[in-house]
Amino acid sequence: MKTFNVNIVTPDGPVLDTTVELLSARAQSGDLGIMAGHVPMVAPLQIGVVRLVTGGKQSELVAISGGFLEVRPDQVTILAQAAEKAENIDLSRAQEAQRRAEQRLQDNQDNVDFKRAELALRRAINRINASQGNL
Amino acid sequence: MASLRDIQTRITSTKKTSQITKAMQMVSASKLNRAEMNAKSFVPYMDKIQEVVASIALGSKDVKHPMLVSRPVKKTGYLVITSDRGLAGAYNSSILRSVYKRIQERHTSKDEYVVIAIGRVGRDFFRIRGIDAIESVTGLPDQPSFADVKEIVRKTVDLFSEGAYDELYMYYSHFVNAIQQDVTAKKVLPLTDIQASGGRLSSYEFEPSAEEILEVLLPQYAESLIYGALLDGKASEHAARMTAMQNATDNAKELIRTLTLQYNRARQAAITQEITEIVGGAAALE
Numbered sequence: 001m002k003t004f005n006v007n008i009v010t011p012d013g014p015v016l017d018t019t020v021e022l023l024s025a026r027a028q029s030g031d032l033g034i035m036a037g038h039v040p041m042v043a044p045l046q047i048g049v050v051r052l053v054t055g056g057k058q059s060e061l062v063a064i065s066g067g068f069l070e071v072r073p074d075q076v077t078i079l080a081q082a083a084e085k086a087e088n089i090d091l092s093r094a095q096e097a098q099r100r101a102e103q104r105l106q107d108n109q110d111n112v113d114f115k116r117a118e119l120a121l122r123r124a125i126n127r128i129n130a131s132q133g134n135l
Numbered sequence: 136m137a138s139l140r141d142i143q144t145r146i147t148s149t150k151k152t153s154q155i156t157k158a159m160q161m162v163s164a165s166k167l168n169r170a171e172m173n174a175k176s177f178v179p180y181m182d183k184i185q186e187v188v189a190s191i192a193l194g195s196k197d198v199k200h201p202m203l204v205s206r207p208v209k210k211t212g213y214l215v216i217t218s219d220r221g222l223a224g225a226y227n228s229s230i231l232r233s234v235y236k237r238i239q240e241r242h243t244s245k246d247e248y249v250v251i252a253i254g255r256v257g258r259d260f261f262r263i264r265g266i267d268a269i270e271s272v273t274g275l276p277d278q279p280s281f282a283d284v285k286e287i288v289r290k291t292v293d294l295f296s297e298g299a300y301d302e303l304y305m306y307y308s309h310f311v312n313a314i315q316q317d318v319t320a321k322k323v324l325p326l327t328d329i330q331a332s333g334g335r336l337s338s339y340e341f342e343p344s345a346e347e348i349l350e351v352l353l354p355q356y357a358e359s360l361i362y363g364a365l366l367d368g369k370a371s372e373h374a375a376r377m378t379a380m381q382n383a384t385d386n387a388k389e390l391i392r393t394l395t396l397q398y399n400r401a402r403q404a405a406i407t408q409e410i411t412e413i414v415g416g417a418a419a420l421e
Contacts, residue, residue: 009183011281011362013176028351029343042187043342044351068351070187070339079184081281081355 002036006052008062008078015083016062022053023076025069034071041071047122049086049130050078061086063130065123082123089131098124139405142398146391153387159222160380166277167313167373173278174310174366181363188356190338191345192326200349201296202357205325211248212300213238214291214323214361216307216368217257219273224379226308226316226372227256233318234306235264249300251291253365269299277369284365288358295324296354307364308371314378316371323360326353 001021008016023034026048045067052060067080101121105114192203215234217227242248245266252258252268253275261268272287295303303324308316341348 007179009180011177011180011359012173014179027342028347032342039340040338041340041342042191042348042352044348067355068187068348070183077183079180079187079355081285081358 001056003054004036004074004076006076006078008050008064008080008083010080010083012082015080016060016085018052018054018060020052020054020059021056024051024053025064025078027069032069034069034076037073038071038076040073042068044068045078045080047119047126049126061130061133063089063127065126084127084130086130086133089127091128091131094124094127094131098128139398139401142394142401146394146398149387149390149394153384153391156380156383156387160377160384163373163377163380167370167377169278170366170370170373171310174363174370177359177363177366181359184352184356184359188326188352191341191349191352200346200353202324202326202353203349205327206301208301210246210300211241212251212291212295212303212324213248214251214303214305215253215257215261216305216365217252217254217260218368218372219255219275221256222379223372223376224382226375226379227254227260229318230306230308231257231260233320235260237320251287251294253287270294275365277373279365279369281362284362285358288361288365289354291361292324292354292357295357305361305364307368308375310367310370310374313374316375319364321360321364324357326357 003019003021006016006018006020006023007014021035025032025034026046027043028046029043032043045064047065048063050062050064051058052062063084063086064078064080065082067078067083070077070079098121101117101124104117105121213234215230217230221227238248250261250266250268252261252271255273258268258271258273270287270290272284276283291303294300302322305321305323307319307321309319310316
């Protein structure tokens with residue numbers, strides 16, 4: 001199968017640079033599957049898990065928060081504010097973050113903080129999902 | 136002339152000071168290394184985002200976004216990046232002098248501008264002059280990660296979108312090399328000077344639409360501009376502190392040298408005097 005190059009970069013540095021056959025990501029308009037030779041495209045991503053497939057097998061999961069995807073014929077770049085490979089995620093820390101965010105959601109009625117806590121919760125859940133491998 | 140003991144005390148204390156400055160110099164040198172690495176790892180992200188922004192904003196002429204439009208300027212925002220601690224030579228003062236001069240030249244009343252301060256020195260500088268920063272952050276780590284500064288950076292961009300100011304300049308120290316840092320003023324918002332890097336623009340399909348992508352992309356772009364300046368500023372800070380401490384150590388060495396010379400002279404004078412006294416005493420007995 002034809003392969004293409006995937007780059008995931010964050011402000012804190014590159015997270016991943018690899019060659020894959022298929023990439024699947026959750027864009028704001030819905031799930032996207034990208035294979036080699038895709039039309040050049042730009043799409044904003046949701047907080048979600050990016051799945052990379054090589055040799056017919058799932059090879060890597062990466063938790064992404066806030067960013068977008070840029071597709072070129074031979075190259076896909078994901079620009080995210082934060083990205084973490086599933087194997088590097090500290091599960092207990094993510095669970096702790098989830099607990100904190102839920103706590104804040106419960107005792108906070110202020111609108112701005114509410115939104116922030118909700119986002120934090122979604123990020124935490126996303127990281128837990130990625131590290132446990134369920135999508 | 137100072138007594139032997141006085142000189143000795145001064146030598147000891149100067150030595151101790153020089154040990155401290157030497158240690159601080161070495162600490163700053165290693166921090167500078169890390170800061171440079173951080174700045175380097177940020178480059179691919181910045182390049183990429185710039186490329187995409189340029190190709191969308193310049194590629195399709197009909198896209199509109201509030202961040203791309205210059206509106207009449209009623210209020211100007213100044214984002215000032217300084218350090219939390221001093222002992223960094225002219226690092227802070229040159230930034231602050233440049234901002235303050237600019238503010239006094241351009242504005243006649245306090246209603247025309249607001250200040251956002253990153254770093255304690257900057258915040259206090261403006262507070263003393265009766266300008267309270269509308270937002271400020273202190274206590275940033277020496278190697279800030281994006282998560283550390285996300286709050287302030289987002290807030291700064293949001294304030295522009297909400298209309299708290301109509302243009303935003305940032306003042307920071309640009310790291311040229313270990314001995315040179317230049318105060319830089321940069322217009323962040325509105326994003327009027329987006330340039331195509333490399334010249335080759337790719338034409339993309341937009342999913343769902345160019346407008347909606349800009350909605351996500353432009354704030355992220357502005358945020359990364361600020362984050363980039365912050366990393367740059369941190370590198371400069373460590374470099375400036377390193378140089379300042381290097382100078383302090385050199386000065387201390389020089390001082391110790393002169394003091395040691397003085398000490399030896401005083402010691403010899405004392406010995407000579409003693410001998411003369413003894414000889415004088417012996418001669419008086421004969």
